[in-house]
Amino acid sequence: MTADSLAPSARPLPPPFYRWVVLLFVSLAMFGNYYVYDSMAPVFDLLKERLAFSDQQLGLLYTVYSIAAILVLLAGGYVIDRFGTKRSIALFAVVCVVAAVVTAATGRLPVMLSGRFLLGLGSEPLIVAVTTALARWFKGKELSLAFGLNLTIARLGSVAADLSPSWARPFYRDWQSPLWLATAIAGITLSAALLYWLLEHRAEGRYQLGSAGAVDRLERGGLYSFSASYWYIVALCVVFYSVVFPFRAFAIKYFIEAHGASRELGGLLNSMLPFAAMVATPLFGYLVDRVGRRSLFMTLGSLLLLPLFLGATYLPPGREVSLWLPFLGQFTAPLTLLVIMALLGIAFSLIPAVMWPSVAYIVEERRLGSAYALMTLCQQVGMAFVPWFIGVLNDRFAAGPANPAGYAPGMWLFTLLASLGLLFSFLLWRAEHGPRAHGLETITIRKEEEKQGDD
DSSP states (O other), X not given: OOGXXXXXXXXXXXXXXXXXXXXXXXXXXXXXXXXXXXXXXXXXXXXHHHHOOOHHHHHHHHHHHHHHHHHHHHXXXXXXXXXXXXXXXXXXXXXXXXXXXXXXXXXXXXXXXXXXXXXXXXXXXXXXXXXXXXXXXXXXXXXXXXXXXXXHHHHHHHHHHHHHHHHTGGGGGSSHHHHHHHHHHHHHHHHHHHHHHHHHHHHHTTSXXXXXXXXXXXXXXTGGGSOHHHHHHHHHHHHHHHHHHHHHHXXXXXXXXXXXXXXXXXXXXXXXXXXXXXXXXXXXXXXXXXXXXXXXXXXXXXXXXXXXXXXXXXXXXXSEEXXXXXXXXXXXXXXXXXXXXXXHHHHHHHHHHHHHHHHHHHSOGGGHHHHHHHHHHHHHHHHHHHHHHHHXXXXXXXXXXXXXXXXXXXXXXXXXXXXXXXXXXXXXXXXXXXXXXXXXXXXXXXXXXXXXXXX
């Protein structure tokens, strides 16, 4: 009797090597996905110079992505439930490739906006589908490790996009070639998705695969019964991502025009955020699991974020620091910008490492999917508005190489949003020291293990 003829429950589990190959392919799909999303920022100055795009129009290239993501989130994962993980991952990968082609094909703004909108329709559900696939393959095994490795490889896509002015310098003679390069890298997403399809199709007849569980979806009933602590975390999530991602969108152009940096140096500085997140996020998660104090750490991260944008605007550049990086070459950067971006990278690592897992301590398990779906939806609403508005401010105050001070109003907006983040994190800290606390400050792995031992 072969494994194919056995009932699913009687089949053997996939061998460990098979699971790790699955992880490799879905992570490569995410690598290409992240690269395509971040490939627009390094060409912002070229789009302005060669195509006469305004900063408001540049911001719209990110705004339409988030609008599409909101629509997908409202749809609630029904495509994944209907077609399964292997078909969904392949379908969304095709959408991402088509989106990259449309974006690169012409310099007409409506067409490029259509491409970025398509990317939002494919990219965000691809992330959900990959998460669902990993849960199916690794549930009861090395699930946390698999998620961490998947996110690390995905963020390498962001780092690669930011550093592309260095390792792909010949492509940056015009605005279009870097976007065609992104399209080619989107082909990695599609190829990896198709290879995953083959792996899952082969495994379905031979091995016992776990159930992925329900896809996070927004259940509209009962949304108003979430606790105040949950809403403080949602508010912090909105303002935090409304600061960091719009800043990253304009950062390379900002460093070029306001600080006289080369595109290569601007990309290096911008890459410090996802690179720091790759390294530091797991470390912060490990620390918080052992000491608790989650709302305190969120408050400290928000406090760290507060002065950085005004520091980049008004502090003197400091002495020049020489850096040499393998495969990228020599860089000379102002010390002030290096320190500011390093601190921003720490905040970019610390707050998400604590914020997302904290929801599981506040919301009961049966409503956790709705809680995360609502939180992600609100996050995208903020990310839809802020890039466009930053562009409006840059245009209104004529930000550019001839007027670096024109960037100051946008940096003040980031500071205002960061101050709101500090307020919401403080309100969370205060709530978690009151009579309706959920244990964010006190729960640690050791206490959980002792509790399970007593049970």
